[in-house]
Amino acid sequence: MIVCADSTGHGVPGAFMSMIGSALLQEIVNRKEITRPSEILRALDIEITTTLNQTGDSTSNDGMDMVVCEYNPQNRLLRFASALRPVIVVMEGEQYYIRGNKNSVGGEYMEEKYFDDQEYYLKENDIVYIFSDGYPDQFGGADGKKLKIVRLKRLIDEVKDLDMEEQLIRFRDYFDEWKGSYAQVDDVLLMGFRV
Numbered sequence: 289m290i291v292c293a294d295s296t297g298h299g300v301p302g303a304f305m306s307m308i309g310s311a312l313l314q315e316i317v318n319r320k321e322i323t324r325p326s327e328i329l330r331a332l333d334i335e336i337t338t339t340l341n342q343t344g345d346s347t348s349n350d351g352m353d354m355v356v357c358e359y360n361p362q363n364r365l366l367r368f369a370s371a372l373r374p375v376i377v378v379m380e381g382e383q384y385y386i387r388g389n390k391n392s393v394g395g396e397y398m399e400e401k402y403f404d405d406q407e408y409y410l411k412e413n414d415i416v417y418i419f420s421d422g423y424p425d426q427f428g429g430a431d432g433k434k435l436k437i438v439r440l441k442r443l444i445d446e447v448k449d450l451d452m453e454e455q456l457i458r459f460r461d462y463f464d465e466w467k468g469s470y471a472q473v474d475d476v477l478l479m480g481f482r483v
Contacts, residue, residue, distance in 0.1 A: 289317060292373065292479050293354035294420035296395060305350045305394075308339060325356040325369035329393055329403040333371075336394030351395025355388065355418045364410045364483055368418075369403045376417040376441065377408060378448050383441060410483045415448060422476035423459075428466040435466050452482055 291313065295305035312335045316322050322331055336342070336351060353372040359365070368375055370388025377384045391401040410416075419440075426435045443462055447455045459478055 289323065290357040290359065290418070290479070290481070291354060292357075292418035292420065292477055293352050294373070294422070294475070294477065295352050296350050296392065301350050305352060308336065309352050309354075309393075312336065312339070323358060324405065325358050325367055326403040326405045328356045329354070329369050329371055329389075330401070333391075333393045333401055333403075340394065342394060349395050351392040353392050353421070357416065357418065359416075359481075361483075364414075365407060366410055366416060367405050367407045369405050371403060373418065373420070374437070375406075376444060377410075378415040378417075378444065379408070380411060380414065381448070383445060383448070385437075385441060412483055414483045415480055416483075417444060417478065417480045419478040420475060422472075422474035423463060423478050425474055426463065426467055426470070426476070427473060428468050428470045432470065435463075439466075452480060455480065 293309060295302045295309060309332070312332055313328070316328055316331045316335070320331070322328055340350070342349070355368055355370045355373045355375055357366060357368040371391055371393045373388045375386045375388070377386065386406060389403050391403065424435050424437045424440050427433065428435065443459070447458045450458065463476065
């Protein structure tokens with residue numbers, strides 16, 4: 289199981305949501321033994337809205353944008369479900385940008401949210417990238433604009449053939465160079481794993 293999560297809210301509310309989300313994920317996966325990504329997101333959504341009493345007139349609208357991946361190394365099956373975060377998969381050298389479901393976990397109250405699983409059988413050297421919005425939302429460059437997904441996708445195309453440690457260096461250097469003297473606007477989480 290691999291989870292990439294980004295709590296909405298900053299400062300104390302974001303930290304509080306991270307602590308709640310982490311504890312609830314442990315409960316859902318380890319104690320309740322729920323391992324299907326879409327079911328994890330559904331259960332986490334219910335637990336957060338219940339814990340924070342998020343009803344239609346609630347003042348709390350904090351939640352989490354996240355990707356939950358289940359990977360089986362024996363048959364190389366990647367199954368994931370996503371709440372407002374894309375997944376980028378490089379399969380046989382070709383990059384695929386896969387959008388997530390349009391609901392966050394917790395946050396805005398809705399009668400029923402929908403999370404679905406997507407499945408891919410990967411081959412040796414295929415790569416999966418999951419990330420928060422902190423990387424593409426960073427301001428910088430010559431004009432002080434957002435880095436955006438299109439530049440991240442271009443960077444992935446440039447580094448996908450490198451080993452993962454070298455990719456980490458390139459991702460970090462590119463981000464720092466883009467940011468320049470601008471303040472970092474958000475937490476940054478970018479994860480990748482090669483089959």
